[in-house]
Amino acid sequence: MNEHIDFILSKAVELNASDIHLTVGVPPVFRIHGDLKRFGEQALDDDYTKETAKLTIPTKLFTDFLSKGQIDYSYELKGIARFRVNAFQQRGSVSLAFRTIPTNVPSIDDLQVPEILKQLSQTPQGLILVTGPTGSGKSTTLASMIGYMNDTMRKHIITLEDPIEYVHAHRSSIIDQREVGFDTQSFADGLRASLRQDPDVILVGEMRDLETISTAITAAETGHLVLATLHTWSAASTIDRIIDVFPHGQQAQIRVQLAGVLTAVLSQRLFKTSNNQGRRVATELMINNPAISNLIRSEKVHQIPNVIQTNRAMGMHMMESSVKQLLDQGMISYETAMPYLEGDD
Numbered sequence: 044m045n046e047h048i049d050f051i052l053s054k055a056v057e058l059n060a061s062d063i064h065l066t067v068g069v070p071p072v073f074r075i076h077g078d079l080k081r082f083g084e085q086a087l088d089d090d091y092t093k094e095t096a097k098l099t100i101p102t103k104l105f106t107d108f109l110s111k112g113q114i115d116y117s118y119e120l121k122g123i124a125r126f127r128v129n130a131f132q133q134r135g136s137v138s139l140a141f142r143t144i145p146t147n148v149p150s151i152d153d154l155q156v157p158e159i160l161k162q163l164s165q166t167p168q169g170l171i172l173v174t175g176p177t178g179s180g181k182s183t184t185l186a187s188m189i190g191y192m193n194d195t196m197r198k199h200i201i202t203l204e205d206p207i208e209y210v211h212a213h214r215s216s217i218i219d220q221r222e223v224g225f226d227t228q229s230f231a232d233g234l235r236a237s238l239r240q241d242p243d244v245i246l247v248g249e250m251r252d253l254e255t256i257s258t259a260i261t262a263a264e265t266g267h268l269v270l271a272t273l274h275t276w277s278a279a280s281t282i283d284r285i286i287d288v289f290p291h292g293q294q295a296q297i298r299v300q301l302a303g304v305l306t307a308v309l310s311q312r313l314f315k316t317s318n319n320q321g322r323r324v325a326t327e328l329m330i331n332n333p334a335i336s337n338l339i340r341s342e343k344v345h346q347i348p349n350v351i352q353t354n355r356a357m358g359m360h361m362m363e364s365s366v367k368q369l370l371d372q373g374m375i376s377y378e379t380a381m382p383y384l385e386g387d388d
Contacts, residue, residue: 048095049120054082056124056143059321061178063126063141065092076322077315092137096130099139104224117206117222122146127208142178144208148190149183156184157328159358160309164188165196169306169331170263172250174275179311180324181272182208185246188270192216192244202246203233223248230255238262247271253288260297263304277362278308278329279347282339302339305331310362312383314369317376325369325383327351327362 051071055063060073067089071082099118100108108114113131118141120126127142151160163171171188173181186209192198198216205223212218219240227233230247231254237245250256250271263269275281282301289297310327329335334350337343351359366383369375 048098051082052118052120052126052141053123055141056120061143063143065095065139065141067092067136067138076319077313078319089136092139095139096137099128100130101225107224115205115224117144117208125208125210127206148186148209148211151187151191154180154184154187154324156187156311156324157309157326157358157360159328159330160184160188161191163307163330164191166268166306168263168266168268168304170259170269170271170301170304171306172271172273172281172308173311174273174277174281174308175311176274176276179313181311182248184309184311184324185270185272186211189218189244189246193218198243199241200244200246201237201240201242202248203227203230203237204246204248205230231258234258234262238265238267242267244268244270249273250285256285256288260300260304264300268306275310277310277327277348278351279344281308281310282344282347298340298342302331302336305336305339307331312362314366314375314379316374317379323369323374325362325365326360327365328359330354330357330359332357 052063055073058073058075060075062074064072065087067087069086070084073080073082100114101116104114104116108130113129115129118126118128124146125144127144128139130137130139173184175181189200189211192200193211193214193216196215200216200218202220203223207220207222221227221233223230230251234247234255235258245262245267247259250259250273259269259271273281273284275284285301286294286297308329312325313322314325315322329347329351335347338346348361351361363383363385366380370377370380
């Protein structure tokens with residue numbers, strides 16, 4: 044049984060699948076370049092998915108899975124790939140979703156994200172947010188930034204992840220990776236503890252709640268560089284989301300704090316290429332400057348896109364211009380780009 048699931052996962056890696064779905068009643072399904080494709084003809088049964096869950100879920104977490112109905116964890120095929128996994132119960136059976144994590148940490152150049160991320164990675168303190176929907180490559184972009192620091196700087200980097208995805212070796216930097224559920228009970232607990240562990244850089248896999256967001260802002264204020272993700276779609280919506288998490292009476296103070304610590308917001312999407320040979324990233328980048336800080340403090344976040352458009356020399360750009368560039372290069376089709384182009388019918 045264990046050999047069979049490993050065979051399916053190794054074939055998925057061979058076919059460049061980003062995700063693998065195991066669900067009762069259909070064969071294994073791979074997501075390849077954004078499209079779902081069945082692997083084989085044999086439908087999976089209830090026994091197969093339940094046994095796969097037992098084999099792949101760490102023993103320590105299996106009781107939590109049975110009581111909560113879902114669990115996040117990681118699974119590794121030695122020498123091939125690691126996977127971020129979510130096992131969940133549905134209609135009395137078990138389904139599993141595997142996300143492929145390549146063994147090698149990609150570089151900023153490999154990902155073709157903005158080159159200025161290298162410069163931002165050298166920021167001594169502040170808050171850098173990478174945002175976008177699930178599956179838009181946020182974790183990979185952050186891993187590339189950590190990899191750049193690891194190659195070029197002497198830093199103590201602490202990552203808090205759920206689960207650990209890319210595994211970083213110690214090179215110029217020291218990197219301690221902590222997994223929520225194993226090494227710490229929550230992002231907030233791990234983040235508070237990290238402040239006593241002499242970090243230079245702290246990566247927070249996801250800012251999920253008020254406590255985590257508040258502690259991340261405090262960490263950035265007290266001389267650390269904090270990297271984190273949010274499931275928001277633009278720079279302006281990211282700032283609104285952070286402010287709205289706090290009770291109304293605290294929001295004015297949080298605006299002032301956020302205006303002071305925010306370094307940059309990178310929002311990204313992955314688009315299927317026109318030749319169906321892969322996916323390319325389109326980005327929106329906001330770098331905090333006095334004009335943007337003032338808009339955050341004065342509750343005029345809706346004006347941020349105007350500042351981004353007039354500060355292209357700093358490296359800022361809107362999502363629309365990035366999508367247009369991919370379209371002009373022939374990398375993506377007009378149908379793919381159209382929802383992101385203003386003024387097009």
